[in-house]
Ligand SMILES: Cc1cc2nc3c(=O)[nH]c(=O)nc-3n(C[C@H](O)[C@H](O)[C@H](O)COP(=O)(O)OP(=O)(O)OC[C@H]3O[C@@H](n4cnc5c(N)ncnc54)[C@H](O)[C@@H]3O)c2cc1C
């Protein structure tokens with residue numbers, strides 16, 4: 042696929058001027074995400090400013106058979122931005138305008154390069170907020186492309202629920218709006234959902250209409266330790282089964298707590314913990330907390346340590362969000378290798394407990410952290426990617442973990458996506474499904490120019 | 501397209517025996533749904549019992565170029581089951597097994613012919629329920645195929661959120677499972693959501709994994725009258741904007757109330773009403789009701805009339821659900837012509853008020869009823885389909901209504917689907933989107949055998 046793209050680059054330069062970068066440092070920056078996957082440099086990086094410019098870029102790439110690799114903020118976990126077949130990285134960071142906000146309709150329209158923190162900062166005084174929070178300050182486009190979620194998903198859903206409509210550019214440059222702004226629609230095939238989670242392999246997401254939520258009257262967060270993982274997990278399962286609408290319910294095992302303590306200068310006891318948050322009216326928040334407290338004390342949970350004001354709460358969640366960085370910081374020059382299985386709730390305890398035993402067997406210390414209300418958890422390894430022996434051990438562990446999840450009806454990825462690392466597992470998880478994905482990919486991107494080599498392999 | 505299907509029918513007879521029906525009465529029954537759309541008989545009706553039988557049926561139809569028309573319970577509103585190009589109706593009513601229920605995981609697997617009431621009856625003692633409730637006792641397969649919703653959608657979402665996974669049969673007989681059972685997944689393209697809402701034009705839905713919800717500790721329903729439509733609507737909008745998680749918030753205008761009173765022997769005052777339901781703990785239900793009561797009294801709402809026990813509640817919602825039948829019953833031999841626009845909340849009041857004026861201009865009396873928490877409302881006409889003059893007036897009204905909705909960013913259909921009636925409006929709503937839908941349809945059903953002539957026109 043590594044053709045000579047001289048003509049394409051000249052046309053792109055004419056279109057974009059300074060906003061086409063070919064310097065090694067910029068290309069290097071776009072060669073990888075936050076994961077351990079081998080970096081792979083694009084030939085150049087484009088910085089479009091508008092949807093129509095993205096469309097023109099696609100026209101040029103299409104004509105010259107140059108792969109197109111959308112780039113958000115490069116915080117993903119599966120090597121999705123890496124230019125494994127060369128091509129043009131399309132960095133969306135200059136498309137960072139918030140186009141409209143309607144507090145009345147509880148929605149907004151943003152360009153793909155807007156980040157989640159930028160958006161929440163902007164709408165802060167409007168009585169609404171955008172809940173989806175992968176730890177990193179990712180771009181909304183990247184989050185839509187990976188079907189991201191995070192700690193709030195148990196209450197507010199994932200990007201699948203958050204996105205009302207998209208404006209995308211296809212491989213041939215066609216601009217497509219996928220849906221109206223209505224909160225509910227039965228108008229034709231659900232193109233919005235088809236493109237959410239397509240990881241840059243079907244289209245470049247340019248604009249996103251997002252559903253916002255009312256800022257709750259009261260928010261309170263708490264931390265609670267347990268003497269065993271099983272107790273913590275059982276508390277979660279019962280909370281969900283009772284239908285308590287917790288806004289966040291996150292599990293950290295003792296290893297994770299140790300990493301957090303070191304990285305974020307906290308001093309939690311070295312035990313499994315739940316990090317919780319409740320949203321609602323004052324009275325309803327108190328009642329939810331009471332219910333969960335009762336469940337947790339039935340499972341020998343410790344006292345709830347409350348974080349009442351905004352700063353304390355932010356510090357608590359920042360510590361949680363930084364877990365991947367905290368794990369990485371435990372080793373010099375390490376890269377993050379995060380697993381991401383998600384299983385039915387009834388199998389969560391077994392799956393995590395078997396995984397703990399498995400981790401011990403590897404000889405590596407790897408924290409477990411999870412959006413456990415959804416059955417989703419991560420084992421976060423800090424690896425030295427140049428150490429083949431080590432990678433082999435972690436790969437084998439990852440393989441066993443995924444098979445464990447698949448064998449109980451789970452998925453190989455709850456929120457990070459397939460990228461380059463999990464293509465064979467997707468095949469195993471949905472063998473007939475992958476055939477259909479290939480047909481759809483082939484029909485929308487016949488020359489396989491959109492992020493080739495990711496999600497599915499086209500022969 | 502009306503080919504001679506003698507050979508196909510012989511092969512189908514060999515496969516299905518008595519479960520292939522060619523009698524005029526059975527064919528007639530499968531020629532229409534509950535709407536005014538012109539009936540169109542299929543050549544025959546198949547009653548498969550298993551997914552593999554559906555697959556064999558598709559093989560036969562594919563070989564002989566015989567259109568396939570999935571049939572659930574025939575309660576839909578857009579003429580989706582009508583055999584406008586002839587072919588084989590595939591009635592899913594014998595595929596009515598509930599294959600598994602996990603109260604722990606709050607999910608279940610059902611065959612497509614299971615109806616929503618059958619399912620809720622079956623799981624009644626398990627502490628879980630399935631919330632989606634189009635008025636009719638529709639099949640789960642039909643509901644998935646139309647992306648149905650109903651009164652509970654404001655709290656629990658639509659079939660888009662309710663379906664975790666599907667097993668479908670494609671035009672060529674291939675059996676495809678679309679997703680794992682995990683509550684959250686980022687594993688490849690979202691085939692589940694692509695097929696939910698495809699109205700039988702991409703596949704035959706055979707099995708559905710559904711998300712269930714915990715039965716709330718307390719449920720209470722109330723009815724409240726308002727002196728004006730605007731007051732009722734403003735109460736709804738403020739309730740939603742405050743983030744009160746009402747389980748149901750339904751608007752009925754005075755004409756609708758009159759129809760309900762006649763059909764269901766109630767005696768509500770002839771004023772606009774909200775029908776409400778609250779779910780939660782005892783205390784939280786009381787608090788939610790208090791908040792909404794306060795909002796409604798700011799808008800001159802009347803007293804809340806409570807329905808506390810299950811029978812009273814069921815009677816209340818049955819009356820609401822029967823509205824379409826109530827409207828129809830006002831004229832002998834009438835058929836239902838229901839509109840279905842959905843608009844952003846901030847435009848809802850204007851849109852409904854303009855529509856009221858428009859209705860008056862038509863000279864027909866048509867009730868308005870709405871799932872207004874989502875911005876979705878229906879004007880329900882009872883028409884004599886043989887009266888061309890009358891149909892012309894209602895069609896023109898419908899046309900103006902849809903344009904009114906589209907002009908404020910709404911959709912031509914919130915929950916009924918496109919069927920045969922709204923193809924041109926879909927084109928207007930999502931012009932570039934329809935091109936993509938055609939490409940996808942062409943790639944999965946190249947011979948246009950799956951419910952041809954519905955949703956999109958293939959040249
Ligand atoms: C500390 C840390 C914690 C994290 N925690 C979570 C978590 O809790 N939940 C979670 O879901 N994720 C988490 N992540 C992963 C990551 O933040 C998410 O995957 C995020 O959605 C990636 O967004 P991005 O803008 O960085 O995308 P990138 O990394 O730039 O790109 C990711 C993929 O999306 C494609 N893409 C990017 N932008 C577009 C676009 N506009 N159009 C089409 N395709 C595009 C790329 O081609 C690539 O395939 C975490 C990451 C870190 C570093």
Ligand SMILES: Cc1cc2nc3c(=O)[nH]c(=O)nc-3n(C[C@H](O)[C@H](O)[C@H](O)COP(=O)(O)OP(=O)(O)OC[C@H]3O[C@@H](n4cnc5c(N)ncnc54)[C@H](O)[C@@H]3O)c2cc1C
Pocket residue numbers: 533534569570571572573574575576577579580581592612633634635636638639640641642643644645646647648649650651699700701703704705706821822823824825915916951954
């Ligand atoms: C009184 C009344 C009130 C209603 N209220 C609502 C409401 O509030 N909300 C709402 O959403 N709808 C409502 N409806 C419409 C209707 O109930 C829904 O559209 C329902 O989802 C139709 O289901 P069904 O099984 O009857 O489908 P059918 O009418 O049999 O079929 C509908 C469409 O789906 C396709 N289909 C059916 N089964 C399958 C399958 N297994 N695989 C693939 N395609 C299939 C058909 O080909 C057709 O195109 C109402 C209808 C009535 C009569």
